[in-house]
Amino acid sequence: MSDKKTNPAHDDAKSNESRRSFIKGSSVMLAGGALAGSQLSVAKGAHAFGSDTIKVGLVGCGGRGTGAAIQALNTSGGEVKLVAMGDVFEDNVQSAYRGIKGKHKDKVDCDDSRFVGLDAFAKVFETDADVVILATPPGFRPQHFEAAVKAGKNVFMEKPVASDAGGVRRILAANEIAKEKGLAVQVGLQRHHEFRYKECIDRLQNGDIGDLIYARAYWNGAGVWVRPRKPEMTELEYQMRNWYYFTWLSGDHIDEQHIHNLDVINWLMDGHPVECQGQGGREVRTGMDNGQIYDHHMVEYTYGDSPYGNNVKMLSQCRHIRNCWNSVSEHVHGTKGYCDISKAIIYKPNGEVAWESDAKEIRQKGWQQEHHDLFSALRRGETPNEAEYGAHSTMTAIMGRMATYGGKVVKWDDAINSEISLADTDAMTSFDSEAPIQPDADGRYEVPVPGVSKVV
Numbered sequence: 394m395s396d397k398k399t400n401p402a403h404d405d406a407k408s409n410e411s412r413r414s415f416i417k418g419s420s421v422m423l424a425g426g427a428l429a430g431s432q433l434s435v436a437k438g439a440h441a442f443g444s445d446t447i448k449v450g451l452v453g454c455g456g457r458g459t460g461a462a463i464q465a466l467n468t469s470g471g472e473v474k475l476v477a478m479g480d481v482f483e484d485n486v487q488s489a490y491r492g493i494k495g496k497h498k499d500k501v502d503c504d505d506s507r508f509v510g511l512d513a514f515a516k517v518f519e520t521d522a523d524v525v526i527l528a529t530p531p532g533f534r535p536q537h538f539e540a541a542v543k544a545g546k547n548v549f550m551e552k553p554v555a556s557d558a559g560g561v562r563r564i565l566a567a568n569e570i571a572k573e574k575g576l577a578v579q580v581g582l583q584r585h586h587e588f589r590y591k592e593c594i595d596r597l598q599n600g601d602i603g604d605l606i607y608a609r610a611y612w613n614g615a616g617v618w619v620r621p622r623k624p625e626m627t628e629l630e631y632q633m634r635n636w637y638y639f640t641w642l643s644g645d646h647i648d649e650q651h652i653h654n655l656d657v658i659n660w661l662m663d664g665h666p667v668e669c670q671g672q673g674g675r676e677v678r679t680g681m682d683n684g685q686i687y688d689h690h691m692v693e694y695t696y697g698d699s700p701y702g703n704n705v706k707m708l709s710q711c712r713h714i715r716n717c718w719n720s721v722s723e724h725v726h727g728t729k730g731y732c733d734i735s736k737a738i739i740y741k742p743n744g745e746v747a748w749e750s751d752a753k754e755i756r757q758k759g760w761q762q763e764h765h766d767l768f769s770a771l772r773r774g775e776t777p778n779e780a781e782y783g784a785h786s787t788m789t790a791i792m793g794r795m796a797t798y799g800g801k802v803v804k805w806d807d808a809i810n811s812e813i814s815l816a817d818t819d820a821m822t823s824f825d826s827e828a829p830i831q832p833d834a835d836g837r838y839e840v841p842v843p844g845v846s847k848v849v
């Protein structure tokens with residue numbers, strides 16, 4: 394009796410075991426028809442491409458957009474062609490064009506379909522592309538995803554899928570239309586496509602370390618590029634070039650990068666946290682080109698009841714500071730052992746290895762595998778849909794940011810229903826449009842202050 398109150402994580406070990414078996418049983422049953430319904434469905438009337446050519450359009454021609462397009466063109470089972478490219482900046486379109494052509498000379502057919510400007514995305518969607526890759530900064534993703542779905546495109550979109558709660562809701566609403574239309578939607582949370590992650594999560598959900606008690610998730614590293622202001626830039630252009638440092642564009646690094654690790658724990662828990670609290674700030678990220686984002690966040694998330702453990706805590710850290718302890722990894726501790734999920738190793742309570750994945754995958758392999766999985770599914774006439782968990786993992790990160798910026802406990806329902814909008818991207822028609830935030834007289838931007846800033 395008292396155990397129940399003092400240590401809710403140890404609650405009802407038996408009933409968790411039976412709920413776990415029930416969930417596992419159900420997904421086996423589902424697998425016979427449409428595998429894990431929400432993630433992969435055979436849409437009524439979905440076009441099976443078979444070995445036909447699949448045409449691809451790219452929106453956001455930076456580092457990741459270039460990589461994702463090359464990975465799409467690398468897939469087999471039939472021809473894949475890049476038929477359109479769009480970006481707000483001409484230099485980025487041209488360098489991506491050269492980069493992709495360098496790898497796939499005969500698969501790039503964009504001589505007359507390279508678009509530049511804030512409406513370039515719409516022009517890409519007007520082409521006959523079957524699949525569009527959305528790889529801009531996340532602040533534009535909701536607007537672009539909604540338009541892609543309206544245009545009837547299958548979508549591969551990079552994570553995170555939004556930078557604020559309204560954006561997450563817009564993604565979820567557009568995804569309902571995508572499902573009705575039988576469109577595939579994949580999100581660049583590539584760990585879901587890495588064999589050893591899948592194998593490891595499966596074992597943990599099957600109870601290999603008993604009931605789960607707490608998890609740890611890290612993205613601690615040195616940080617990212619700075620793109621300095623040039624005199625000829627308008628304020629909006631400057632923010633869009635140096636996008637990582639503006640919350641409306643990147644969501645802050647807890648959303649932009651740490652989402653990968655938060656998403657792994659959501660995947661393991663088969664749901665999202667119900668609340669969180671945390672702290673963060675800017676120790677070294679204080680230069681003129683460092684915009685407004687923090688350089689560290691530390692958040693304690695709480696999950697609700699789950700078949701895998703009740704009130705499980707996730708301790709999350711992300712840091713962008715040089716010469717510190719670095720780790721990009723996920724871990725979970727249970728009643729019968731501990732697992733380093735990122736290494737796919739399970740340990741017994743005495744520290745002996747109980748299981749280790751044989752898969753010799755390198756991390757980058759997921760970037761390729763997600764495209765193999767998407768294109769082979771389309772060829773079979775299947776429409777995988779990852780938007781919901783992509784949106785919930787994005788919201789998990791945004792909720793953490795709300796907690797660190799505000800210094801208060803944040804509940805999921807309040808966070809996802811937040812009316813605070815960071816930007817109106819639909820209103821941006823040229824670089825002369827007003828930027829969502831403005832610098833002060835010294836050229837500095839307002840930085841959230843815990844206990845003072847209102848963020849939910």
Ligand SMILES: NC(=O)c1ccc[n+]([C@@H]2O[C@H](COP(=O)([O-])OP(=O)(O)OC[C@H]3O[C@@H](n4cnc5c(N)ncnc54)[C@H](O)[C@@H]3O)[C@@H](O)[C@H]2O)c1
Pocket residue numbers: 452453454455456457458479480481482485486510511513514528529530531533551552553581582583633649650
């Ligand atoms: N899954 C992964 O492991 C992974 C890795 C890297 C990046 N990403 C994601 O990919 C996205 C892009 O990151 P990146 O590293 O390629 O950044 P990047 O700066 O190299 O590229 C972004 C591109 O988008 C363009 N762009 C900005 N706003 C646009 C708009 N409104 N319309 C059209 N184009 C626009 C920019 O000009 C730029 O060319 C981010 O969401 C990032 O998180 C994912």
